[in-house]
Amino acid sequence: xxxxxxxxxxxxxxxxxxxxxxxxxxxxxxxxxxxxxxxxxxxxxxxxxxxxxxxxxxxxxxxxxxxxxxxxxxxxxxxxxxxxxxxxxxxxxxxxxxxxxxxxxxxxxxxxxxxxxxxxxxxxxxxxxxxxxxxxxxxxxxxxxxxxxxxxxxxxxxxxxxxxxxxxxxxxxxxxxxxxxxxxxxxxxxxxxxxxxxxxxxxxxxxxxxxxxxxxxxxxxxxxxxxxxxxxxxxxxxxxxxxxxxxxxxxxxxxxxxxxxxxxxxxxxxxxxxxxxxxxxxxxxxxxxxxxxxxxxxxxxxxxxxxxxxxxxxxxxxxxxxxxxxxxxxxxxxxxxxxxxxxxxxxxxxxxxxxxxxxxxxxxxxxxxxxxxxxxxxxxxxxxxxxxxxxxxxxxxxxxxxxxxxxxxxxxxxxxxxxxxxxxxxxxxxxxxxxxxxxxxxxxxxxxxxxxxxxxxxxxxxxxxxxxxxxxxxxxxxxxxxxxxxxxxxxxxxxxxxxxxxxxxxxxxxxxxxxxxxxxxxxx
Numbered sequence: 001x002x003x004x005x006x007x008x009x010x011x012x013x014x015x016x017x018x019x020x021x022x023x024x025x026x027x028x029x030x031x032x033x034x035x036x037x038x039x040x041x042x043x044x045x046x047x048x049x050x051x052x053x054x055x056x057x058x059x060x061x062x063x064x065x066x067x068x069x070x071x072x073x074x075x076x077x078x079x080x081x082x083x084x085x086x087x088x089x090x091x092x093x094x095x096x097x098x099x100x101x102x103x104x105x106x107x108x109x110x111x112x113x114x115x116x117x118x119x120x121x122x123x124x125x126x127x128x129x130x131x132x133x134x135x136x137x138x139x140x141x142x143x144x145x146x147x148x149x150x151x152x153x154x155x156x157x158x159x160x161x162x163x164x165x166x167x168x169x170x171x172x173x174x175x176x177x178x179x180x181x182x183x184x185x186x187x188x189x190x191x192x193x194x195x196x197x198x199x200x201x202x203x204x205x206x207x208x209x210x211x212x213x214x215x216x217x218x219x220x221x222x223x224x225x226x227x228x229x230x231x232x233x234x235x236x237x238x239x240x241x242x243x244x245x246x247x248x249x250x251x252x253x254x255x256x257x258x259x260x261x262x263x264x265x266x267x268x269x270x271x272x273x274x275x276x277x278x279x280x281x282x283x284x285x286x287x288x289x290x291x292x293x294x295x296x297x298x299x300x301x302x303x304x305x306x307x308x309x310x311x312x313x314x315x316x317x318x319x320x321x322x323x324x325x326x327x328x329x330x331x332x333x334x335x336x337x338x339x340x341x342x343x344x345x346x347x348x349x350x351x352x353x354x355x356x357x358x359x360x361x362x363x364x365x366x367x368x369x370x371x372x373x374x375x376x377x378x379x380x381x382x383x384x385x386x387x388x389x390x391x392x393x394x395x396x397x398x399x400x401x402x403x404x405x406x407x408x409x410x411x412x413x414x415x416x417x418x419x420x421x422x423x424x425x426x427x428x429x430x431x432x433x434x435x436x437x438x439x440x441x442x443x444x445x446x447x448x449x450x451x452x453x454x455x456x457x458x459x460x461x462x463x464x465x466x467x468x469x470x471x472x473x474x475x476x477x478x479x480x481x482x483x484x485x486x487x488x489x490x491x492x493x494x495x496x497x498x499x500x501x502x503x504x505x506x507x508x509x510x511x512x513x514x515x516x517x518x519x520x521x522x523x524x
Contacts, residue, residue: 025441026298027405028286028428028453031514032482037405039428040453041514042300042460049517055303055463060287060336060455061103061329063322064280066273067308068437069102071281073289073296078102079305081332095331096266103308104328106321108269109256115275116243117251117315120345125155126247162245169237176230178209193217228442244315251313262320262351265327272308278436280308282444283340285435286452287459296441297433300456300513303463307334312341319348322384323355326366330359335462335470338455339384340369340448346383353388360396365462365470367455369447370401371417374491378419385422396470398458398477402429402450403510411501411510412488416447418504424474425481426504427453427511457513465520472523480516481509 024030030039059079069078083093084101091098107114118126128151132140140148186195196214201207216225243249252259257267284306288299311317311325322339329337337359346352359366371382377399386397402413403426413430417423429450431443454477461473468476484501491497502508 025433028432029298029300029513032407038403038407038411038482038510039405040300040457040510041512042457045460045514045517046302049514049521050464053464056466057303057305058301058336058459058463058466059305059307059332059334060301060338060459061307061309061325061334062280062284062287062452063309063311063325063329063337063339064283064341065312065314066105066271066275066277066280066310067103067284067306068273068277068281068435069308071285071435071437072439073293073435073441074281074284074306076290076293077288077299077304077306079307097268097270097328099270100332101270103270103272103310104268104325105271105274105310106268106324106328107255107274107310107313108271109254109267110269112254113269113271113274113310114251114254114313116239116249117313117318118246118249119158119244120316120318120343120347121154121161122158122245122247123250123316124345124347125151125158126250128154129247158245158247162241165237165240165245169234169241172230172233172237175209175212176234178205179213179226179230182206182209182213190221190223192222196222224442239314259318259320262323262348264320265324268310272310273437274310276314279340279444279448280310280312281436282432282434282442283338283448283452284308285441286432286449287338287456289435296435300453301459301463304456304459307332316343316345317341319346319352319384323351326352326355326359330362330364335364336455336458337364337366338452339366340446340451342369342371342382342384344381344383346381349383350389352384356384356386356394356397357388360394360470363470364396365458365473366394366397367451367458368397368399369451370399370419370423372402372415372446372448373417374415375417376419377417377422380417382417382422396474398424398454398474400424400429400447400451400454401426401505402445402447403427404430407484409487409489409498411484412490412504413445413447413450414491415445416450418490420503421506423505424478425454425507425509425511426450427457429453454511457511457516460513461516461520464517465523468520468523473520476516476519476523477511478507480512480519481507482512482515483507483509 027037028039029042030037031041031044032038085092288301288304289297291298291302309325311321386394401423402416427450432449433443487498488501
């Protein structure tokens with residue numbers, strides 16, 4: 001699940017991505033009463049409840065696009081497989097994965113790693129293109145009619161989304177072209193708000209771009225805006241056009257497995273960083289960035305070991321990789337799994353269900369992001385899911401929506417999915433500062449950021465109360481939320497509506513570390 005936001009039209013030529021304006025670093029750990037910011041009271045818990053108490057390390061698996069194990073704020077908390085001898089090319093611990101020193105990459109092969117992938121919907125269309133080649137509504141066999149109609153529906157959707165992506169790419173590329181010309185005329189690589197105000201032009205396109213940028217510069221500097229919004233926007237929509245909605249694009253030969261063999265487990269390589277570790281590194285930092293080094297940020301949990309398991313490309317993850325990532329993490333000692341990915345279609349849900357059941361049987365807690373489409377996932381699909389094909393439900397699974405910093409009508413993040421029965425809790429997921437490759441830190445938005453807040457909390461509880469089961473930890477997290485007793489705004493179609501926060505999730509509240517740890521202390 002890509003964490004980039006939908007566009008907001010600002011000028012005639014183009015559109016700009018969802019704007020991530022400034023917010024205090026670590027706000028997710030603040031306390032609502034003390035700081036007037038709706039964090040989860042992590043710092044209060046450390047000060048008032050955990051001071052002087054002992055903890056045991058908890059292995060947390062980040063199932064994602066890659067983790068930068070050398071980041072200054074992560075390197076001390078990276079999991080190491082002590083049974084493996086680094087670099088000898090031998091599977092020393094006989095787990096089926098040679099040299100898996102810090103995790104495993106199910107998107108890798110002998111000659112590199114998959115970065116971009118098609119969406120699951122696109123892969124379904126590619127599969128059915130071959131099956132229904134030359135078939136029409138008039139000639140399709142009766143037994144294949146339902147499948148053929150689904151194929152036509154899917155193909156139409158892919159064609160529509162591809163056209164939209166091309167339009168968005170043209171729009172933001174056009175905006176970038178004019179903006180680059182304006183910056184060149186200003187004569188500074190990183191112009192200030194004053195520089196843009198002083199810039200004069202008679203060109204209407206340049207005037208519109210200038211006005212749009214001035215509005216943005218009220219909240220962030222130009223370099224941050226350009227890198228995180230414009231450059232990332234071009235990259236994102238280029239990826240959609242060239243890879244995500246391209247039915248002819250299939251990079252799986254890089255891995256060298258049989259992607260249709262769901263039972264195949266032993267493939268990949270040991271490069272847990274991969275070609276794009278921004279998203280996974282950001283997630284890892286939220287969970288457990290070093291709290292002792294006095295640099296960067298502070299993770300929620302203070303005694304975790306981060307295991308990197310790469311299963312999510314820039315595109316949709318494959319069910320086979322998701323299942324194998326879960327099994328690998330469980331078999332190698334992870335007690336909490338963070339899954340900040342998702343998709344609207346599932347090719348082989350039964351295989352994922354089996355892996356989830358395996359994790360549950362091994363006392364592992366699975367934490368999943370609810371998704372960023374502002375959709376009700378009681379009725380819209382967001383795979384993987386805690387609901388098995390047989391109708392039963394995974395008992396140690398938590399689905400997380402994203403909240404903002406203010407206890408008002410904006411508390412629900414505008415993008416966050418919700419569901420009165422399908423989403424369990426909400427957690428901070430707006431303007432979250434965390435670690436990204438090359439010792440950098442940026443703000444990101446998404447349920448992808450909210451899920452690791454809960455993962456960190458779960459690991460914190462399991463660290464200080466190691467005898468608690470995964471189901472008990474879930475119960476504690478859900479029972480200890482701060483209930484929200486007011487309405488929040490959300491979009492329904494083109495209209496902004498006001499709905500009770502209690503309608504958004506099972507618990508009707510935001511997770512809270514202080515409350516959870518107080519409650520955990522009472523459990524036997």
